[in-house]
Amino acid sequence: MRILLTGATGLIGSAVADRLRAQHPLVTLGRQADRVDVVVDLSDPAQLDGLQLPDAECLVHCAGVIDEDFRAEPMAAYRRATYGAEALARAAARAGCRRFIYLSSTHVYGAQVGTISEEAPANPQSHYALAHFCTEQLFRRQAAVDEGSCVILRPNAVFGLPPHADTFQRWSLIPFSFPREAAETGRIVLKSSGLQRRNFVSAAAIADMAARCVAGDLADAAGVINVLGADTESVYDFAQRCRRITETQRGRPCVVERPPASLEAPNAGAGSDFMPVSRFGQPRPAGELDDFIRRFTALC
Structure with missing residues (x-):
């Protein structure tokens, strides 16, 4: 089965590429001509409308919008997520694709509170989440x-x-900012109470799920799948995890700080019960998150 893949130069797409390339002919699509097989620019739907992609059976789209896109150029981000994604889906269909896999986000559900299954209704609250929801509907259509x-x-x-630190834009997200702060300054600074929980999921876990959906046990699955990591914990607990690992690794103290009044704020506990779940089993290797923190901080 030949697969078309966008986002192969990014964090998730590169993991998906490595996973799929071992089993399938793979054609990578993107803007960086020296790093992809076919140059495709989602900001230019007209280019996609006139493009004949190589024959393929499946499109895996890992080049969706990110938060940073909306801080820089919100209208351009919406254009890529709607007209660009629509043109990409049409081009893939012309090439023979009948299987579409899109990498979205749990933020489409809205507030990250309570137990969230795949049956939970969509309630996107931010432009980032709304854009992902729009792209989902275009691929479904x-x-x-x-x-x-x-x-x-x-x-x-x-x-x-x-995979490419020179083009990576997500340094401000806590899976990267906390271990980086711990390694570089010995000080992790929270902006809130840190009681809100997150499910920490590796790019490798997403790649494994994509492979299952392409030609594995989920080749006939359709609809939403929550991709899960082994660890769901509070932001504060994750900061403490980064502190402990960095102290052991660097042999010097590290502190975790949060605003003194944050625990008394009216919504301090919002999201402290967050737990995404899935109808599909998704076992992960023990220690996957700790191993990432060790390897990441060693590079800082």
């Missing part, structure tokens, strides 16, 4: 038009070693 199938993958807090 294309699959329906072509009598194909569509899978939406929704992970939470993704971690992994960036």
Whole structure:
């Protein structure tokens, strides 16, 4: 089965590429001509409308928008997530794709509170989440038009070693900022109570799920799948995890600080009960998160 893959130069897409390339012919799509097989620019839907992609059976789209896109150029980000994604889906369909896999986010559900299953209704609150929701619907529609199938993958807090640090934009996210602060300054500073929980999921876990949906036990699955990591814990507990590992690794103290009044704030505990769940089993290697922190801080 030949697969078209976007986002292969990014954190998640590179892991997906490594996983799929071992079993399938893979054609990578993206803007960096020296790093992909076919140059594709989602900000230029007209280019996609006139593009004939190589024949393929499945499209895996890992080049969705990120928060940083909306801080820089919000209208351009929406354009890529709607007109760009729509043109990509059409081009893939012309190439023969009938299986569509889209990497989205749990933020499509809205507030990260309580137990969230794949049956939970979408309630996107931010432009980032709304854009992902729009892209989901466009891929669902294309699959329906072509009598194909569509899978939406929704992970939470993704971690992994960036394949290209020069183009990586997500340093401010806590899976990266906390261990980096611990290694470089010996001080992790929280902006809130830190009681809100996150499910920490590796790029490798997402790659494994993508492979299952391409030609594994979930090749016939459709709809939303929450991609899960082994560790769901509070932001504060994750900071303490980074502190302990860095202290052992560097042999010097590290402190975790949070605003003194944050625990008394009216919504201090919002999200402290967050727990994404899935109808599909997703075992992960023990110590995956700790191993990432050790390897990441060693590079800082």
